[in-house]
Amino acid sequence: MKFEAILFDCDGVLVDSEPITNGVLRDMLEESGWTLSAAECMRFFVGKAVRDERATIERRTGQPLTEAWMQRFYERRNLELDTRLEIIAGAHAAVRAAFDHTGQRITCASGADRFKVEMQLTKVGLMDFFAGNIFSGHELPRSKPAPDVYLAAARHLNAAPQRCLVIEDSAIGVTAGVASGATVWAYCPEPEQGTALLQAGANHLFADMAELPQLLALV
Structure with a gap:
């Protein structure tokens, strides 16, 4: 056909892009209190929107997933993608x-x-x-x-x-x-x-x- x-x-x-984006995400989650290996972060988040996992992120970090946090994530992600993609x-x-x-x-x-x-x-x-x-x-x-x-x-x-x-x-x-x-x-x-x-x-x-x-x- x-x-x-x-x-x-x-x-x-x-x-x-996945290793780059997930590397930034893993680092920021660790900074917020949720430690994942690079492989674990890839397995959990690949194919998903970060915002759609708000409940899990907030439970694991003990902190709200704020718009300010998301904006920092986008800024760091975009910088890395622009450099390394x-x-x-x-x-x-x-x-x-x-x-x-x-x-x-x-x-x-x-x-x-x-x-x-x-x-x-x-x-x-x-x-x-x-x-x-x-x-x-x-x-x-x-x-x-x-x-x-x-x-x-x-x-x-x-x-x-x-x-x-x-x-x-x-x-x-x-x-x-x-x-x-x-x-x-x-x-x-x-x-x-x-x-x-x-x-x-x-x-x-x-x-x-x-x-x-x-x-x-x-x-």
């Missing part, structure tokens, strides 16, 4: 292939805030593909694992979700894509994560973003 539209997640799919290897060719496959009907549908998504796409040279077609879970009633961001992206492109392809890398994101009715392919460079992605409903796993052009050529 040739897909009418392809909907990309951002963090971990197009940009290698890199594109996922093969992502530029993958996006180009998706752009051509669908006649330019692609979106970036992320659970992150819009500023972060746009900053990252600009920094790694992908913004020209996605300008005007970026969706943030922060701007919708529910973020992932709810399907809202993918439904909004498909609607914007006037594409039936059942004829859309979602590219994700986390179980939470896969769950959102499946709930929207789309086909979900999961980018899975770490084999040990494959079981969780398949259990969440991914139709296919691929380990290298450079594989995507060949995969699209077969549908």
Whole structure:
């Protein structure tokens, strides 16, 4: 089936941002009284919005999750991303292939805030593909694992979700894509994560973003 539209997640799919963002978050949580290893922080927070975990953060730190704390987190996160962010290897060719496959009907549908998504796409040279077609879970009633961001992206492109392809890398994101009715392919460079992605409903796993052009050529 040739897909009418392809909907990309951002963090971990197009940009290698997760270790950077979660490193800042881990440091700030430790400063607030909740000590996590880097691996524990990744396992708990990848695919989630920090605000959605307010109750857990407040219980573990014993402090309210204030707007001032969130603003400091955004500032420190953005500074680190601006300094250290890199594109996922093969992502530029993958996006180009998706752009051509669908006649330019692609979106970036992320659970992150819009500023972060746009900053990252600009920094790694992908913004020209996605300008005007970026969706943030922060701007919708529910973020992932709810399907809202993918439904909004498909609607914007006037594409039936059942004829859309979602590219994700986390179980939470896969769950959102499946709930929207789309086909979900999961980018899975770490084999040990494959079981969780398949259990969440991914139709296919691929380990290298450079594989995507060949995969699209077969549908």
